[in-house]
Amino acid sequence: MSPTNRTVVVTGIGATTPLGGDVASTWEGLVAGRSGVTPLTQEWAAEQPVRIAAQIAVEPTEVIPRPQARRLDRSAQFALVAAEEAWADAGFTAKAGEEGAGVEPERLGAVIASGIGGVTTLLGQYDVLKEKGVRRVSPHTVPMLMPNSPSANVGLAVNARAGVHTPVSACASGAEAIGYAIEMIRSGRADVVVAGGTEAAIHPLPMAAFANMMAMSKNNEDPEGASRPYDTDRDGFVMGEGAGVLILESAEHAAARGARVYAEAVGQGISADSHDIVQPEPEGRGIQAALRNLLASTDLDPAELVHVNAHATSTPAGDIAELKGLRAVFGDDADHIAVSGTKSMTGHLLGGAGGVESVATVLALYNRVAPPTINIKELDPAAAGLADVVRDEARKLPVDGRIAALNDSFGFGGHNVVLAFRTV
Secondary structure, eight states: OOGGGOOEEEEEEEEEBTTBSSHHHHHHHHHHTOOOOEEOOSGGGGGOSOOEEBOOSSOGGGTSOHHHHTTSOHHHHHHHHHHHHHHHHTTOOSOTTSTTOOSOGGGEEEEEEOSSOSHHHHHHHHHHHHHHOGGGSOTTHHHHHSTTHHHHHHHHHHTOOSEEEOOOBTBTHHHHHHHHHHHHHHTTSOSEEEEEEEEOOOSHHHHHHHHHTTOBOOOTTOGGGTOOTTBTTOOOBOBBOEEEEEEEEEHHHHHHTTOOOOEEEEEEEEEEOOSOSSSOOTTOHHHHHHHHHHHHHSOOOGGGEEEEEOOOOSOHHHHHHHHHHHHHHHGGGGGGSEEEOTHHHHOBOGGGHHHHHHHHHHHHHHHTEEOOBOOOSSBOHHHHTTOEEOBSSOEEOOOSSOOEEEEEEEETTTEEEEEEEEOO
């Protein structure tokens, strides 16, 4: 098989989310339909119009040594926690180049994305500057706040030398990172890539800004019920935080070291709406283009497709535009695709969403179970006519034969990324 069409597989997964500090607890929460949204108890939250968020379940300082954590923005802390879990899960016992590592540094890459980057560091250190003066600003500020900090620190942790990259495309960033990593392996640049997304933006300024643009739910009285994709009363997304990471590997390299394989990473489809800086194209034309690009550039058979982990942020316009795109491309076959909106439980992790939801998509295939979309009291009639939304309880996927699933991610600026995975 030539280097330009190598098969790519997933051999490791890691996550830290509002549902749990690792993959096992996160997956258990998703399958159980448990919400990770809670009231904000920070002093600054009292004057905010939105006082709820999906906060991380396990603080990264419980996992990362405190001296190291002090030199990392929260977004990089999350990324490192998830990456270290994924690295160990893939069976790597040392960093690249060390004895028993199983991969050479020059054949290892890292692609970790963030939509906003080190915003907590940037704003926190600006407060220090104003309140305490120039000399009190941390000398670590720049390497902490730069958007490539999570990827750079993960690259350092595993000794990646084939390339360390940071796509930034708003809420599509994590998915774009995984797509980029797939192409790194397929093109022959790397044999193994650590890829995913991270975000840590639960801070007064982003919270106020999103609230004032009417993007977030103001259902402060019912935090667990606030994120409700496809419900007639949905009123915006709920901010989440965390990270999700995959270990992607060429099938040949994985087989040579006897690695366990979760799924095949089939490929990606990318497009841009070129419609509005924040609003989705209402008919889902950009989403259609990404789906058709995926089908044209891979050997994915639409008949294999049984599940979609939808972007489904719980916004009035976005949820329906996505389903319109799926219906336009797959037609009546969309009736047989189980659509899950896991942001109903995790909130919206912005640039981290594609990472966490790719982990969920891979596990849905591996376990042949689609997580539910919770909080749908009354399904929007527009959604009911477009797709088969998994509601209330997890649903078994077909147990026989090869099956495939998509993970959709879309971002401000009109970015559209669709990732495809299938069983092996």
